[in-house]
Amino acid sequence: MKDPKGRTVIGFEKHVFVCENKRPKDHPRHCCSKKSKYDLKMLFKKELEKKNNVNVRINSAGCLDFCEQGPTVVIYPECVWYSIKNPEKDIPDIVNEHLISGNIVKRCLIKL
Ligand code: FES
Secondary structure, eight states, rough: OOOSOOOOOOOSSSSEEEEEOOOOOTTTTGGGGGOOOHHHHHHHHHHTTTTSOOEEEEEEEESSSOOGGGGEEETTTTTTTEEEEHHHHHHHIIIIIIIIIIOOOOOGOOOO
16 A cells, blocks of 8 residues: 555554443443444445545444543544544545545544
8 A cells, every 4th residue: 555655554554543441320420422322433334435545444432531522533654533423524625635535633632
């Protein structure tokens, strides 16, 4: 696989880590799994399947420590952190804008 600059890439060009941590209902920090009715990892995968020649891996992750702002996603190697509040809009935008075009989706960024 070649990157956009024509360099050979070993493994994956990018990794998307999707927090799927589960905690008990009464836990004070809550958890990402209970904040969305969607399977976010599958939505990312389905959106990526619509694209050709994309060398991106979607991974499950445990707690990424931004529980209060979750559901949390981080993309490497850029180290960009997103909060997925509206999966049906946010995930296609992150795939198209960030993963395909290389532009950060500012409205989805986690607040630091
Ligand atoms: S439970 Fe998802 S970031 Fe902590």
